[in-house]
Amino acid sequence: MVCNGHQDCYDGSDEANCTSEASEEHLYQFLSIGVDQSSINSTSFLISCWMAQQKMVLYTFLPSIAKVSDGVWKNMTWTTDSVYRFTDLEPYTNYNVTVYIQDSKSNKTYASMKYVNTTTGEGVPSPPRRLTVRQMVGSRVNLIWDPPSDPRGIIQHYTVHYVPPLPPMEKIVPAADNNVSVSFVIVGYFKPNKNYSFWVTATNNGFTSESTAIMNLTFDEGGDVDDIVNASMSRLSPTSVSLKWNKLRGVEGYLVETRLPRQYPQPPVINTTDNRVIVRSLPKNVQIYIDIKAYKNGIIGQPFTIPIVTEGISEEPIHLNAEHVKENRSSVRLSWSTPSVDQNKDKELQYEVHYLLFKDLRQHTGHLENDTEVLTKNTSIVIEGLQLCETYVFSVGLVGAGQLSVFKEFITKEDPKAAIRDLRFVFDEKKSELQILWKANCDVITQPISYRLDITELTNERVSRYELKATEKVALSHVIENVPLGGRYNVCIHTSEQGSAEKCGFVRSGEVDSPHAVVAWLSPNGHLMVSWQHPEDNHTDPKHKYQIIVSDKEIPEDLLHPTDDMKTALADFSPLLMTANSVPNGPLFVSVRAISKDGYYSDLSEVRTLTMEGAEAFESDSTASGLGAVWWGAGAACVAAIVLGGALLHMALRHRRLARSLLRLAATPRYDSRRGQATIDHDDDDVPPISGFSDDEPLVIA
Structure with a gap:
């Protein structure tokens, strides 16, 4: 490993265990490989490599490629060209590419240690599979097929073809994101006893597949729910008409739907098995559309629409008032005046009151659908049991006259005993703060409300209680400071009213790292x-x-x-x-x-x-267990004996060496008269001799 002056390992071992001299192999690690993006197609692409080269040295390159899916590498051929094209690749497949290097100086092969990843372009997808065609009720055909087994890209859409007519008709079907079977219903003008041919192709971002096998279908003479013809209308009165049409063979029945303007309540749909019907109680002087539809096996056919402009003078709209009922927050009192039209004199009038939530009115694009209807002969009524703090829409009109009053919006009062909404928590670990956020039980607060918080710390089972000042705010929050990490809390909030409902939530003040x-x-x-x-x-x-x-x-x-x-x-x-x-x-x-x-x-x-x-x-196996215990004890005793014996042997040897040394020191010196020296018997030749001394020299024994 070559030192580069930069610490890459957390312990600095990369700079501690490296050399300052770069080897030949390390030089080739500075080679760069790139893919020419403009050269990519479904079966090939170009790569190029470049590096700092030495003088008088010839370099050759060996490109190698592998599919990411299997990791099997395939070496190509050696070349002196730094640009190479991989061919015969699979479309829309992810590949890894690298290059080996050989130089004429050392004649060795080195790995570049550089890799590049790329994906080939999209190719021609295989055809969709298992196409089935089924006749449905009416002029409908249901086609079901499976996606291509090899899409070679991302399928964008399918094209359904069928003949007759000529040229073939085409229907575009968007492809789903998941690889599931596709079902598509064609609503066309298919005729009985006629043969039709169907096929499907798949298209990705670049190519369109071959078609599926052609499927043929001969239409049976079943009940066609789309063939309502020769419908006629006759006026019976300014507020009623009679409708008649040709009867269809094989259908189960007919639906007659009357479509009125927005300011009118939608009348119920008439379900009949006959081919004639009378539509009554139509509003006067109004543009109306009546749809006649046949149905069979849950399939509803295309409507035959008859436009009608009713006769007569339209009714005068009623002016509606709405007010709160004292001491009842879930009720509203509606009142209105009697219409002043002369034709209503000497008649016992009956009124219809319609109401629903404003959000449901918006969902039905301003039409009174799925609303609540109340009939009364009075000019006032109290509607009870409404949801608190909700916006309702009310309207009233004469029964049979059709036109309703202008929509009247009404907001029910808030209930100080109702539960809060949208309780949530935010914990700031850096500040050790827990923020508790919630909303009042109503979007409009007319009187200040006080809130109480009961916070139970679950680990130590401690309870803290807080009461906040009364406020008219809708969005509220409370911050708890110095909250330790890892706490578990159950937070309950309710208003200070007696018997108020509470809303609780669980929160953690961060998490302690787990083992x-x-x-x-x-x-x-x-x-x-x-x-x-x-x-x-x-x-x-x-x-x-x-x-x-x-x-x-x-x-x-x-x-x-x-x-x-x-x-x-x-x-x-x-x-x-x-x-x-x-x-x-x-x-x-x-x-x-x-x-x-x-x-x-x-x-x-x-x-x-x-x-x-x-x-x-x-x-039951006490003998084996006892024997095992004996062996464990014997083994431990043997180990202890060996350790103790080693210690005693070491002490004995050491004591013997010391004794021999003392004996040698205590031995009688031997005097050599020829050399005038005395020596102590010792086997070691390195011991210096003891020289003689004269009488006038002091004797010092150390």
């Missing part, structure tokens, strides 16, 4: 060894303690307080040796969680399941 990689061993005598890892293991000053939970039952993932039948233990670090409650008769479940300095728990680690034989098994 992981838990490993546990269980010995036959019930001792349990547990080890784990934690993100703070590399810290010199641990910030957490750990709680080990052992149970003979499954440990819930959301466990907060261990039950009485669970065994727990605290540890400052991993591993921990502990004892289980007893020798288990079945599986034993072990989990670990971290405890912050504030005493809050992390989530449980993964739960390890240990399976051991029960106590009965140990009793």
Whole structure:
């Protein structure tokens, strides 16, 4: 590895274990490879490579390619050209490309260690599969097919072709995102006893597939729900008409629908099996459209529409008033005046009141559909049981006259006892703040409302209560400061009114990092060894303690307080040796969680399941267990004896060497009169001789 002056590894080992001189192989790692995007087609593309070259050195390149899907590399041929085109590739396939290098100087082959990824262009998709054609009721044909087995791109749409007529008719069907079967219904002018041919093609961003096999269909003389003809109308009165049409063979019935302007209530649809019907109670002097539709097997045919302008003088619209009912927030009092039209004199009038939520009116584009209707002969009425703090639309008109009053919007009052809305929480770990946000029970608050907060800290089961000042605000919030990390809280909010409904929510003030990689061993005598890892293991000053939970039952993932039948233990670090409650008769479940300095728990680690034989098994096999215990004890004794014997042998040898040294020092010196020297007997020649001394020299013995 060559030093580059930049630390890439977290421990700096890349710069510590490197050399300053670049090798030939490292030089070729500076080679760059690129794909010419303009050269990409469905079966080939160009690559080019460039690098700093040495003088008088010839370089050759070996391109290599592999599909990402299988990772099988294929080497091409050596070339001196730095540009190469891969051919005979599969359309719309993802490839990895690299280049090997060989130079004339060393005649060695080096890997460039550079890779480039690219995808070939889209190709011609295979045809759609398994096309089926089925005749439906009326002039309808249902086609079902499967997507191409090899789309070679992203299918954008399908084209359905059918003849006759000539040239063939074409229908574009958008492709779905998921690779599922496609069902499409053609509504055309198919005639009985006539043969039709159908086929389908698929198109991606670049090409269109071959067609499916041609499917032929001969139409039967079934009931055609689209063939209503020769419909006629006759006026019976200014407010009623009679309709008649040719009867269709094989249909189940007919639907007659009257479409009125927006300010009129929509009359019910008439369902009949006859080919004639009378439409009554039409409004006067109004443009009306009547649709006649046949149906069979749940298929409703195309409508035959008859436009009508009714005769007579239109009714005078009624002016409607709405007001609150005292001491009843869910009621409204409606009142209106009697129409002053002369034709209504000496008649007992009956009124129809319509109302619905404003949001439902918008959903039905301003038409009174699925509304509530109330009939009355009075000119006032009290509507009860409305939803609180909602906007309603009311309208009233004469029964049979048709035209309703102008829509009257009305907002029911808020209920100070109603529950709040949209309770949510935001925890800021940096500021240690928990923000509680909610909305009032109504979008319009007319009187100030006071709120109470009951916050239960679930870990230590402490309850805090707050009461806020009364306010008319709709969007409210409250901030709790100095919230420790890892807390679990149940927050309930309600108004200060007696008997008010409360809204509760669960929130956590962040999460303490959980241990992981838990490993546990269980010995036959019930001792349990547990080890784990934690993100703070590399810290010199641990910030957490750990709680080990052992149970003979499954440990819930959301466990907060261990039950009485669970065994727990605290540890400052991993591993921990502990004892289980007893020798288990079945599986034993072990989990670990971290405890912050504030005493809050992390989530449980993964739960390890240990399976051991029960106590009965140990009793029935007591001889083997006892023998095993003897062997464990004998083994431990042997190890201790060997260690002790080694220590004694070392001390004996050391003592012997010291004794020999003392004996040699105490030996009688031998005087050599020829040399005038005295020596002590010693086997070592390196011991210096003792020279003689004269009487006038002091004798110093050290």
